[in-house]
Amino acid sequence: ATDFVDGVNFIDGNVRCAINPAGRVAFVASQILPPPTFEKAVFHGRGGALTKLATESRGYTAVTALQIGNANRVAIAATRTAGSSIWRGIYRVTKPSVATLYEGVLPYVFGNPPPAQSQLEMANDGATLAFASLVSGQGGLYRSGFTGAPTLLRQGSGIFYNNRDLGVNAAGVVAAEMEYGDPYGGLRRGALVFDATTDTLGTIE
Secondary structure, three states, X not given: OOOOOOOEEEEOOOOOOEEOOOOOEEEEEEEOOOOOOOOEEEEEEOOOOOEEEEOHHHOEEEEEEEEEOHHHOEEEEEEEEEOOEEEEEEEEEOOOOXXXXXXXXXXXXXXXXXXXXXXXXXXXXXXXXXXXXXXXXXOEEXXXXXXXXXXXXXXXXXXXXXXXXXXXXXXXXXXXXXXXXXXXXXXXXXXXXXXXXXXXXXXXX
């Protein structure tokens, strides 16, 4: 895909493109629409005609990450606006609809589910996702498929803080570069590996 072809106006260089195991690529771009409209959407394709999935026209903006999995399933990290309410979350996008995997309201209020962060990672199996909502010891680290409820791998619990980056493999093991509170060393940073919902600071690799 290139700019000004098959309905694409400008490709969004701030959002990393994604590829699934079958070689199909997804990316975010503004659409060719009558001016002054410059709505963005998700496009995906594999060398032929592109498929467009509407996002901004449905109220989903500020996409920071996307993944495309098996059966061309697409998930995005985005902001959702409905009336005066704003959420930040992880959403599955299809042509007819958008489904919520996780979201938290903005601005964040202590005690409420924190908004999802900007990262969204996928394993090479094309089916396993990882994302986080960790904010100042609140929220959590999640593993998810493209459908169904996500699995909470680790709550912040006042111990695990802001994460910088994520990775996940086909076995569902999630690696997180993050801050955490060490009872013997104070605030620390590390690359921690979570493979079970029962993991504690003492059992994390």
